[in-house]
Amino acid sequence: FYFYSAPENFNEEMLRGKRVIVTGASSGIGEQMAYHLARMEAHLLLTARTEAKLQKVVKRCLELGAASARYVSGSMEDTTFPEVVVKEAENTWGGLDVLILNHIGYSYFNYFNGDVGHVRKLLEVNFLSYVAMTVSALPMLKESEGSIVVVSSVAGKTAAPFSAPYSATKFALDGFFSSLRHEFIIEKVNVSITLCILGYIDTENAVRAVSHAIRDTPAPKEECALEIVKSGVLRRRELHYPSRAVGSLLLLRDIAPDFLDSLIRSSYKQ
Numbered sequence: 001f002y003f004y005s006a007p008e009n010f011n012e013e014m015l016r017g018k019r020v021i022v023t024g025a026s027s028g029i030g031e032q033m034a035y036h037l038a039r040m041e042a043h044l045l046l047t048a049r050t051e052a053k054l055q056k057v058v059k060r061c062l063e064l065g066a067a068s069a070r071y072v073s074g075s076m077e078d079t080t081f082p083e084v085v086v087k088e089a090e091n092t093w094g095g096l097d098v099l100i101l102n103h104i105g106y107s108y109f110n111y112f113n114g115d116v117g118h119v120r121k122l123l124e125v126n127f128l129s130y131v132a133m134t135v136s137a138l139p140m141l142k143e144s145e146g147s148i149v150v151v152s153s154v155a156g157k158t159a160a161p162f163s164a165p166y167s168a169t170k171f172a173l174d175g176f177f178s179s180l181r182h183e184f185i186i187e188k189v190n191v192s193i194t195l196c197i198l199g200y201i202d203t204e205n206a207v208r209a210v211s212h213a214i215r216d217t218p219a220p221k222e223e224c225a226l227e228i229v230k231s232g233v234l235r236r237r238e239l240h241y242p243s244r245a246v247g248s249l250l251l252l253r254d255i256a257p258d259f260l261d262s263l264i265r266s267s268y269k270q
């Protein structure tokens with residue numbers, strides 16, 4: 001049932017007039033997804049905390065050809081905010097076609113410092129708010145037979161040093177949304193769930209956080225954003241980007257986990 005409902009080839013017209021929420025859209029990959037969707041003439045509702053940045057992204061989206069573009073600013077640390085965002089979509093459009101969950105809260109890139117409060121807060125922002133957005137949006141997505149896109153990381157499939165709290169939140173997304181996908185298929189709910197497994201991408205925040213410690217060259221955020229949009233519309237189960245690097249990593253994880261761990265550690269500068 002799930003595979004029957006998935007189209008084979010991507011065509012930009014598939015997004016024309018679609019109603020899309022993008023979280024974490026004020027910078028990085030989320031901002032780039034907003035620009036691709038705007039060029040494809042989608043209706044956009046963007047969210048993040050920083051109003052000034054969102055205003056600029058909305059302005060650019062309208063210049064690029066978005067059918068409409070608006071924002072709602074706020075923090076996903078506030079447990080009432082996910083519902084506020086979805087209500088805005090409901091009041092504006094009366095429905096929703098695609099929910100792209102992409103935001104992340106700040107976390108340090110270093111040895112785990114024992115701060116349980118930080119892990120709890122990060123789970124709220126990076127995981128629980130994704131669940132809350134999904135719960136609020138589901139009636140509209142069922143109605144439109146729409147799509148949920150969850151942006152995760154290789155750090156949510158195989159752990160690397162210095163990202164214990166972050167990695168935990170990304171593993172949680174896989175568990176939750178992969179279980180939900182089963183249930184949708186059992187109950188014949190035609191809402192697709194795409195989990196995006198990304199390697200190192202050249203966003204300002206990621207490069208600032210890890211370039212002093214990691215040897216790898218980051219992949220381009222513009223191409224990454226386009227691949228996420230495509231895989232969501234094509235109702236794929238998972239996106240692996242960049243595909244060869246993530247594919248090899250996942251293969252090694254299953255056949256030679258200790259070897260993979262040593263490779264990951266050796267990609268860190270001493």
Ligand SMILES: NC(=O)C1=CN([C@@H]2O[C@H](COP(=O)(O)OP(=O)(O)OC[C@H]3O[C@@H](n4cnc5c(N)ncnc54)[C@H](OP(=O)(O)O)[C@@H]3O)[C@@H](O)[C@H]2O)C=CC1
Pocket residue numbers: 023024025026027028029030047048049050051053074075076077101102103104105106125151152153154198199200201202203204205206
């Ligand atoms: N870049 C990379 O190397 C990789 C990224 N990913 C994933 O890709 C996605 C995007 O990453 P990237 O573009 O690098 O991230 P950025 O740091 O560039 O963007 C994060 C976005 O989330 C928003 N945000 C931050 N805190 C909050 C909050 N408390 N409430 C609501 N929104 C918030 C930020 O805006 P504001 O500050 O205005 O709120 C911003 O729009 C994430 O899910 C990440 O895990 C996965 C693997 C690698």
Ligand SMILES: C[C@H](CCC(=O)O)[C@H]1CC[C@H]2[C@@H]3C(=O)C[C@@H]4C[C@H](O)CC[C@]4(C)[C@H]3CC[C@]12C
Pocket residue numbers: 109153154155160163166198199200205206209210214216249263264267
């Ligand atoms: C080191 C990892 C790659 C291992 C490999 O051998 O390929 C990186 C792949 C994904 C990175 C993290 C990520 O998911 C984004 C986070 C964004 C934050 O702003 C801080 C950094 C990240 C934790 C980043 C760290 C390196 C990776 C785990």
